[in-house]
Amino acid sequence: MSYSMTYSLTDKEARRGMALIWRPMFAGPWRVLLLANTCIRSMGYMVTGFLVAILALRWFGIPVEDAGHVYYLLALGIAISFLLLLRVQSARIRRCYLCSRSMSGQTLFLDQAGITLSNGRSRNFTAWHDIDALSTGKAIMVAVSGVYGIILPDRLLAKAGEVPVVRRQVETWHAAGHA
Missing domain, CATH: 1.10.287 (Helix Hairpins)
Known part of the structure; x- marks a missing residue:
């Protein structure tokens, strides 16, 4: 099973996603x-x-x-x-x-190996094992790796299927990558 969708973020999604990137780093004490x-x-x-x-x-x-x-x-x-x-x-x-050049024409691929962002010129792959945490908020999920995060708003996940199903699959792949 895999999901593919055009990757573009709104300013609000980027703001909320960037805030969620810090959540795993500053958890607990x-x-x-x-x-x-x-x-x-x-x-x-x-x-x-x-x-x-x-x-x-x-x-x-x-x-x-x-x-x-x-x-x-x-x-x-x-x-x-x-x-x-x-x-x-x-x-x-x-x-x-x-507005960066790399964000132009991005396609997001989610599969059991990890997350891939590609625009035809550049390709970025992050394995589930390398994703430290899935930080979630209202209508958004961020795959956090260090200080880097891949923002996955529900609006985009809806393009791949039912949002709760896609979220559960992403969580399952992430958990399997850390087993």
Whole structure:
């Protein structure tokens, strides 16, 4: 048994799939590390916002003590702008991935040996044994190998057959590759 389908992702599928790639890496106690990292980064953005706000107020000759709410709103605005820049950067990474030459005309093959992506010029094969985990989310599955993932949205799996049947088959092949 094998499945073949045209492989193309939407921006939403790429965003959700890229987020799922990290799930197996930061499972169990490692999730605490990821949470701590997120908290420290967020505090760093706020501190940077406050420092930039102080410098901006001094630049205009306004004492921080007299600025009141303006100081806090300015600091918060700067911190939020940092977060927005991260979202823009992430969107740019997704766009480069989705619009790359290698993604043009991709065909996805799933069989008992593994997953193959081919566009007629290049071919990428990953054996089930080399796939560390199948990370699943709402209407999406990602075959994770290290920091690399093959995003398998249900929309594409539906082209091969009934989604629950195709998912079960992929899970069976993955389990057999690790037996």
